[in-house]
């Protein structure tokens with residue numbers, strides 16, 4: 001499979017602050033690749049370099065085998081870019097937003113018309129095509145941004161936090177659209193700080209923290225490598241769970257104490273709960289669940305993804 005994106009020691013600095021600190025990444029054609037990390041991890045800074053809208057401060061970066069600094073226009077012509085903040089023109093209509101973008105890429109009018117019809121159908125916005133953008137819901141605007149980014153039939157679609165701020169139903173509609181694109185062979189590069197989004201959408205991902213990559217793999221392999229099969233979440237009758245870890249020490253493989261709960265990592269959650277009861281503890285609540293990428297992040301960094 002051909003490699004569409006290759007970064008080696010890629011770095012972005014702002015003054016003396018390093019936002020992206022020497023990352024190595026390869027993305028193959030047809031894959032859905034993710035950057036998972038909390039606020040400030042350096043995800044958007046990375047995406048802007050890949051989008052050829054912000055030059056790297058150091059390291060190597062090639063996209064389609066091209067240098068995004070010297071061949072920026074050629075790279076951008078083959079990319080779709082959905083930045084973190086929708087930058088639609090709110091004063092013109094839905095379809096005009098697509099037309100403007102199509103003309104920007106120099107597409108013939110007949111092609112723009114045809115693609116606009118297809119893309120509005122894809123984004124479930126055909127009925128709103130003559131409406132101004134401003135009153136659309138957040139989910140509709142996000143779908144329009146994605147539709148607009150597809151006007152040039154891109155080989156790679158960059159999605160920076162595609163569903164932040166959307167309600168659960170709007171997120172699922174969007175995920176469904178992204179699955180369709182992937183099936184059509186579009187390579188997806190996604191950033192998110194939602195572990196469920198990363199698990200749903202990404203074949204492979206890197207976990208980023210403070211500008212560095214701390215782990216890489218498929219969602220499943222990351223969970224298998226860095227967490228246990230199950231997690232027992234306990235709330236006890238204590239003021240601060242951070243100091244309560246000792247009460248359950250030795251039960252399961254590992255204990256993480258968060259301000260509001262204890263997480264016991266174990267392959268057998270029910271057995272761990274029995275052991276908790278055997279110590280005379282009577283939790284206010286006890287939930288056994290499967291490990292997620294959130295647990296992977298907590299294990300690797302000692303922090304949660306979403307604070």
Ligand SMILES: Nc1ncnc2c1ncn2[C@@H]1O[C@H](COP(=O)(O)OP(=O)(O)OP(=O)(O)O)[C@@H](O)[C@H]1O
Pocket residue numbers: 014017018019037038039040041042043044045046084193
């Ligand atoms: N133009 C800039 N000038 C100075 N600092 C910047 C600039 N852009 C980003 N930063 C800093 O770089 C760090 C990484 O920012 P970035 O936007 O890449 O993070 P992110 O992972 O996308 O976070 P979020 O989840 O909040 O979108 C942050 O500390 C941010 O304040």
Ligand SMILES: [Mg+2]
Pocket residue numbers: 043044045084160161
């Ligand atoms: Mg960001």
